[in-house]
Amino acid sequence: MASRLELQKKLEELLGSIHVYYQPPENLKMEYPAIRYSLSRIESNYANDAKYSNFKRYEVIVIDRLPDNKVIEKILELPFSSLDRHYTSDNLNHDAIILYF
Numbered sequence: 001m002a003s004r005l006e007l008q009k010k011l012e013e014l015l016g017s018i019h020v021y022y023q024p025p026e027n028l029k030m031e032y033p034a035i036r037y038s039l040s041r042i043e044s045n046y047a048n049d050a051k052y053s054n055f056k057r058y059e060v061i062v063i064d065r066l067p068d069n070k071v072i073e074k075i076l077e078l079p080f081s082s083l084d085r086h087y088t089s090d091n092l093n094h095d096a097i098i099l100y101f
Contacts, residue, residue, distance in 0.1 A: 004039075007058065007101045011035050014074045032092065033064035033071070040098075059084070060097045067093045075099065 004022065011020045019034040030036070037060040045053045060081075062072050072095050075081055080100035087094050 002101055004056075007037070007099075010078075010101075011037065011060070011075075015071050030063070033062070033066075033069055035071070036061045036063060037099075055100050058099045058101060060099050062095045062097070063092050065092060069093075069095070072097070 008020060008022060012018055015033065015035055017033075019031050021028065021030060021034065021036045023038045024030065024036060037058050039056060040059045041057045043055045043057060044051050045055075060075060062069055062075070072083070075097050076083060078099060078101075082098050084096040084098050086096075
């Protein structure tokens with residue numbers, strides 16, 4: 001299983017900038033386009049009454065003034081990723097992607 005810092009590096013590479021934020025505080029002023037992500041759950045698999053694997057699930061949100069950021073397609077090319085929803089808030093487009101990493 002890859003580490004969260006490896007995910008950070010991968011998202012920065014895909015975005016082409018360092019505007020990738022892991023669980024940022026409310027008072028942080030983000031620069032756009034940006035990616036905000038957080039751990040949403042850890043799913044475990046069991047067999048023979050024992051846990052044998054954990055999968056970390058992240059919610060990755062691409063935030064941009066433009067509705068069609070190319071990084072969305074790049075993230076969706078990663079294994080175990082899917083688009084969850086699109087919404088607009090504060091005149092910014094948000095695309096939420098579920099990613100197991």
